[in-house]
Amino acid sequence: MPIAEPTDTQYAERIAASFARQTIMTLIGANLLEIAPGVVTITLPYRADLCQQHGFLHAGIITSIIDTACGFAALSLMPADTGVLSVEFKLNLLAPAVGDMFLAHGKVVRAGRTITVCTGEVIAMSGAKQNTIALMQATMMAVHGREGIKD
Amino acid sequence: MPIAEPTDTQYAERIAASFARQTIMTLIGANLLEIAPGVVTITLPYRADLCQQHGFLHAGIITSIIDTACGFAALSLMPADTGVLSVEFKLNLLAPAVGDMFLAHGKVVRAGRTITVCTGEVIAMSGAKQNTIALMQATMMAVHGREGIKD
Amino acid sequence: MPIAEPTDTQYAERIAASFARQTIMTLIGANLLEIAPGVVTITLPYRADLCQQHGFLHAGIITSIIDTACGFAALSLMPADTGVLSVEFKLNLLAPAVGDMFLAHGKVVRAGRTITVCTGEVIAMSGAKQNTIALMQATMMAVHGREGIKD
Amino acid sequence: MPIAEPTDTQYAERIAASFARQTIMTLIGANLLEIAPGVVTITLPYRADLCQQHGFLHAGIITSIIDTACGFAALSLMPADTGVLSVEFKLNLLAPAVGDMFLAHGKVVRAGRTITVCTGEVIAMSGAKQNTIALMQATMMAVHGREGIKD
Numbered sequence: 369m370p371i372a373e374p375t376d377t378q379y380a381e382r383i384a385a386s387f388a389r390q391t392i393m394t395l396i397g398a399n400l401l402e403i404a405p406g407v408v409t410i411t412l413p414y415r416a417d418l419c420q421q422h423g424f425l426h427a428g429i430i431t432s433i434i435d436t437a438c439g440f441a442a443l444s445l446m447p448a449d450t451g452v453l454s455v456e457f458k459l460n461l462l463a464p465a466v467g468d469m470f471l472a473h474g475k476v477v478r479a480g481r482t483i484t485v486c487t488g489e490v491i492a493m494s495g496a497k498q499n500t501i502a503l504m505q506a507t508m509m510a511v512h513g514r515e516g517i518k519d
Numbered sequence: 520m521p522i523a524e525p526t527d528t529q530y531a532e533r534i535a536a537s538f539a540r541q542t543i544m545t546l547i548g549a550n551l552l553e554i555a556p557g558v559v560t561i562t563l564p565y566r567a568d569l570c571q572q573h574g575f576l577h578a579g580i581i582t583s584i585i586d587t588a589c590g591f592a593a594l595s596l597m598p599a600d601t602g603v604l605s606v607e608f609k610l611n612l613l614a615p616a617v618g619d620m621f622l623a624h625g626k627v628v629r630a631g632r633t634i635t636v637c638t639g640e641v642i643a644m645s646g647a648k649q650n651t652i653a654l655m656q657a658t659m660m661a662v663h664g665r666e667g668i669k670d
Numbered sequence: 671m672p673i674a675e676p677t678d679t680q681y682a683e684r685i686a687a688s689f690a691r692q693t694i695m696t697l698i699g700a701n702l703l704e705i706a707p708g709v710v711t712i713t714l715p716y717r718a719d720l721c722q723q724h725g726f727l728h729a730g731i732i733t734s735i736i737d738t739a740c741g742f743a744a745l746s747l748m749p750a751d752t753g754v755l756s757v758e759f760k761l762n763l764l765a766p767a768v769g770d771m772f773l774a775h776g777k778v779v780r781a782g783r784t785i786t787v788c789t790g791e792v793i794a795m796s797g798a799k800q801n802t803i804a805l806m807q808a809t810m811m812a813v814h815g816r817e818g819i820k821d
Numbered sequence: 822m823p824i825a826e827p828t829d830t831q832y833a834e835r836i837a838a839s840f841a842r843q844t845i846m847t848l849i850g851a852n853l854l855e856i857a858p859g860v861v862t863i864t865l866p867y868r869a870d871l872c873q874q875h876g877f878l879h880a881g882i883i884t885s886i887i888d889t890a891c892g893f894a895a896l897s898l899m900p901a902d903t904g905v906l907s908v909e910f911k912l913n914l915l916a917p918a919v920g921d922m923f924l925a926h927g928k929v930v931r932a933g934r935t936i937t938v939c940t941g942e943v944i945a946m947s948g949a950k951q952n953t954i955a956l957m958q959a960t961m962m963a964v965h966g967r968e969g970i971k972d
Contacts, residue, residue, distance in 0.1 A: 389572040392580060395546070420587075421540040422668050427605050428583025429543060435578045436571075454578050455785060456809055458609035458760055458911040458958055460938045462931040464668075477956060478915040482784060483757060483811070485913045485956065503930060503938065505911055505958040507758055507809060509785070517573050517615075606936060607960055609760040609807055609911055611787045613780040628805060629764040633935060634908060634962070636762045636805065654779060654787065656760055656807040658909055658960060660936070691874040694882060697848070722889075723842040724970050729888045729907050731845060734881025738873075756880050760911035766970075819875050819917075 372479045374405045376448040383408065383440045386519040390436060398433050406476035408440040413469050425465035427502075430472075430490050434459070434504045437474030438486035442508035443519055445479045450510045451517035455483070457506035465501050467492030474504075484508045523630045525556045527599040534559065534591045537670040541587060549584050557627035559591040565619050576616035578653075581623075581641050585610070585655045588625030589637035593659035594670055596630045601661045602668035606634070608657035616652050618643030625655075635659045676707045678750040685710065685742045688821040692738060700735050708778035710742040715771050727767035729804075732774075732792050736761070736806045739776030740788035744810035745821055747781045752812045753819035757785070759808035767803050769794030776806075786810045825932050827858045829901040836861065836893045839972040843889060851886050859929035861893040866922050878918035880955075883925075883943050887912070887957045890927030891939035895961035896972055898932045903963045904970035908936070910959035918954050920945030927957075937961045 376382065380403045387393060387400050393410075396418055402409035410433045412418075412425075420426040435454055443452040474488045488504035511517045527533065531554045538544060538551050544561075547569055553560035561584045563569075563576075571577040586605055594603040625639045639655035662668045678684065682705045689695060689702050695712075698720055704711035712735045714720075714727075722728040737756055745754040776790045790806035813819045829835065833856045840846060840853050846863075849871055855862035863886045865871075865878075873879040888907055896905040927941045941957035964970045 386572040390577065391568045391570045392577040395568045417542045417546045419542045421537040421670060422602065426541065426543040426583055427586045427608070428579050428581075430579075431582040431586075431610075432577055432579025435582075451573065453615075454612050456609065456611040456758065456787075457578070458607065459582075460607040460930075460958060460960065461605050462938055464604075477913075478953070485758075485915055487956070500931070503940070503958060505913060505956060507913060519572060607909065607938075611779075611807060611809065613787055628762075629802070636764055636909075638805070651780070654789070654807060656762060656805060658762060688874040692879065693870045693872045694879040697870045719844045719848045721844045723839040723972060724904065728843065728845040728885055729910070730881050730883075730885025732881075733884040733888075733912075734879055737880050737884075753875065755917075756914050758911065758913040759880070760909065761884075762909040763907050766906075821874060 372445050374445055379444045382519060383443055387440065392432060393436065396429060396432065403444065405444055406441055408437045408444065408474045410437045410472045411469060414467060425470060427461055430465055430502050431459055433470065433472035434474060434488040434490050434502065435506065437472040438488045438504060438506040439508055441474040441476050441486055442484040445476060446510045450512055451519045453509050453511055453517065455507040455509045457504050460503045461501065462503060463499055463501045465492060467494045469493045482510055523596050525596055530595045533670060534594055538591065543583060544587065547580060547583065554595065556595055557592055559588045559595065559625045561588045561623045563621045576621060578612055581616055581653050582610055584621065584623035585625060585639040585641050585653065586657065588623040589639045589655060589657040590659055592625040592627050592637055593635040596627060597661045601663055602670045604660050604662055604668065606658040606660045608655050611654045612652065613654060614650055614652045616643060618645045620644045633661055676747055681746045684821060685745055689742065694734060695738065698731060698734065705746065707746055708743055710739045710746065710776045712739045712774045713771060716769060727772060729763055732767055732804050733761055735772065735774035736776060736790040736792050736804065737808065739774040740790045740806060740808040741810055743776040743778050743788055744786040747778060748812045752814055753821045755811050755813055755819065757809040757811045759806055762805045764805060765801055765803045767794060769796045771795045784812055825898050827898055832897045835972060836896055840893065845885060846889065849882060849885065856897065858897055859894055861890045861897065861927045863890045863925045864922060867920060878923060880914055883918055883955050884912055886923065886925035887927060887941040887943050887955065888959065890925040891941045891957060891959045892961055894927040894929050894939055895937035898929060899963045903965055904972045906962050906964055906970065908960040908962045910957055913956045914954065915956060916952055916954045918945060920947045922946045935963055
């Protein structure tokens with residue numbers, strides 16, 4: 369599927385600035401790895417204080433990085449005067465979230481004027497071994513001219 | 520819909536102990552408010568370091584508390600020798616997550632031998648005002664006899 | 671949660687007319703049972719030609735009636751000059767779809783200007799016995815002034 | 822991601838026989854186009870009696886073919902003595918379902934002993950033009966030794 373061209377040529381700076389305002393990313397130690405038209409990747413090193421009861425990365429933290437990756441992938445194709453909000457998402461957990469480092473890839477599948485649909489994948493890396501541990505399908509919304517919601 | 524009776528009479532202690540092992544709950548400042556058969560409620564005070572770019576609670580943090588509430592609601596009806604894992608969930612964000620305190624109510628809709636289906640609701644409280652900001656529908660799985668996955 | 675009042679006083683006639691144009695409802699034998707503000711119920715008698723391989727009602731037919739019920743529940747609160755489209759939905763199948771008659775209840779949880787979130791429940795009736803067999807969480811969209819999409 | 826090898830060498834015959842028992846596929850005019858390990862494709866010609874109120878293919882019919890494609894994709898990797906059931910699915914509707922012919926591709930993403938996760942895509946064909954109109958993420962379950970649920 370062809371992805372629409374970015375209409376805001378400053379999309380990468382805009383996403384980087386918006387990511388920097390996400391205080392939760394600082395708290396958990398996540399980083400922006402890649403910004404391209406319709407694609408954003410975020411990395412998160414494993415930390416023992418981000419886990420559920422069995423020592424796996426908590427599903428909410430997996431969601432944090434992949435929702436952010438999908439949202440910014442959607443934002444990369446939106447006009448300059450908009451903000452992005454998550455309408456909803458669905459996450460399947462494919463395997464226990466065990467690894468040294470986690471990569472969250474968000475990708476636009478269909479960009480509309482109001483609604484953008486994304487898919488996301490979270491990969492756990494343990495040394496040279498890679499394992500896809502989660503799959504997201506998400507609906508993002510472009511918000512125009514609402515106070516406080518601008519990226 | 521009638522909910523099955525707990526088969527493990529120690530379910531509340533077991534859930535409290537499992538919650539205490541969720542290191543992410545400590546990091547974000549969440550607390551267990553209520554444990555009943557098929558129902559768990561978690562509270563989270565607002566903190567500026569848990570937010571997305573517009574200053575709302577990040578969807579991943581909303582997910583963290585409501586996924587945990589749903590998972591433990593499911594666990595409350597499972598036998599003593601099992602662990603609970605999230606298979607998948609879907610979250611709709613109904614309104615910006617603005618408030619002083621957030622309540623995540625998880626509830627069992629159907630408890631099966633392997634699969635338990637839950638619904639969850641997150642309520643934002645700002646003084647006396649309440650607002651439902653998120654809705655979850657989740658699928659949980661009882662895990663029997665797998666090493667490292669016991670609650 | 672309080673549901674907004676209908677802004678179109680002719681909402682019931684409008685939904686009935688729109689339902690009558692859904693040719694699939696005629697093909698499968700579904701009927702409109704109830705139209706109220708933010709609530710629509712559809713009935714479907716069991717038929718052997720609507721089944722999957724084990725003789726249960728096919729998940730796609732369950733989806734047909736509950737998606738329609740949710741969509742029209744959303745439409746009941748939309749202005750007169752709009753159409754309704756399903757953005758997405760998620761369906762959990764709680765039990766095999768066995769029964770003489772199926773009731774699909776769709777209900778608005780949050781009605782916004784563009785996005786309306788609904789929940790839906792499908793109940794199988796076998797004589798006096800009732801069983802909730804499916805649960806939906808759905809996102810509907812109001813469409814303004816797009817040719818061919820008006821209800 | 823590598824897909825597990827089929828353990829049942831007769832998987833194609835088994836899926837074809839199970840598809841033939843899905844009476845709804847006959848009613849709507851759907852056909853099995855492709856069966857491969859972890860992949861199933863179903864076709865459906867447009868018919869005016871399968872539509873919603875605007876003349877687009879109804880979301881429940883789109884769901885019927887893509888849920889069946891995902892379910893049989895999952896079944897292709899399951900042992901011979903099992904049946905497949907849909908636990909849940911989520912469908913995003915990307916564009917109005919307009920076309921002469923619809924293709925539903927279901928694909929296994931992760932095959933487990935009990936739970937298999939699939940993704941599905943529905944493509945509308947209008948002459949030489951193709952358009953992806955729907956995206957599914959689904960959870961399937963292998964059922965062992967339950968009477969009446971065998972494929």
